[in-house]
Every structure is written in structure tokens, then in C-alpha cells.
Amino acid sequence: MLRWAIIFLVVALVAAVLGFGGIAGTAAGIAKLLALIFIVLFVVSLIFGGLRRG
Template sequence: MLSWALTFLIIAIIAAVLGFGGIAGTATGIAKILFLVFLVLFVVSLIFGRRPRV
């Protein structure tokens, strides 16, 4: 998931340098959403991974 966020971030940076404003904005938005989803899943896995096994 984090690799997808980084991929879209790189696409956004390249598109912004080349002057494609709409594509850069869309790719940036997708990268932000994917990063937040990754962050939430990471925190959830940390919380549930620390439970003592019965």
C-alpha cells in the first residue's frame, strides 16, 4: 500500500514539473488517500498485534 502511495506521489511530482496541473493534482490526492489508509492499517495492526495470546 505504501508503495502505491509513493508511486502516485512520484507521478504527481513528474506531472507538476512537466506542467500537467490536473494530472498532478489528481495523483497528489490519490497519494494522500492511500497514505492515510496505509497509516490507519499500520496503527490497527500494531494495536491488534500486541494482544496477549490465550
Template sequence: MLRYAIIFLVIALVAAALGFGGIAGASAGVAKIIFYIFLVLFAIGLISHLFRKT
């Protein structure tokens, strides 16, 4: 699951670079959505990893 979170992070960074650079205005909105998805997946992965260790 952490692998998917990292993939979403890379996609969000690429979309953010395109959107915030003025190439595509819609990419900024997509980057925000994908970034929040990354944060949720990262938090879930981190919590599940912590509970699996104990």
C-alpha cells in the first residue's frame, strides 16, 4: 500500500509542476486531489505498519 502512496506522490508532483507552471490550469486541481489521496494512503500505511510491529 505504501508503494501506491509513493506512486500517487510522484503523479501529484508531476501534475503540480504542470499546473503551477501555467501549462495546464486543470492540473493544479488534480494535483491537489492526488496529494490528499497520497496523504491518506501514507497515514494508513504508517498506522498499519506501526500496529503490525507490536
């Protein structure tokens, strides 16, 4: 999931440099959403992994 967030971030940066504002904004929004989902799932896995071992 983090890989997809980075890919969309790169797409947003390239689109912004080339002047495609709408595409850049959409790709940046998707990248933010995917990064947020990744962080939430990572924290949940850390919590449940720690509870399982303890």
C-alpha cells in the first residue's frame, strides 16, 4: 500500500510540473488517502502484534 501511495505522489509531482493541475490534485489526494490507510493498518498491526506476544 505504501508503494502505491509513493507512486501516486510521483504521478502528482510530474503532473504538477507539466501543468496538469486537476490530475495532480487528484493523484495527491489518492496518495494522501493511501498513506493514511497504510499508517492506520501499520499501527493496528503493531498493537495487535504486541498484544499477541504479551
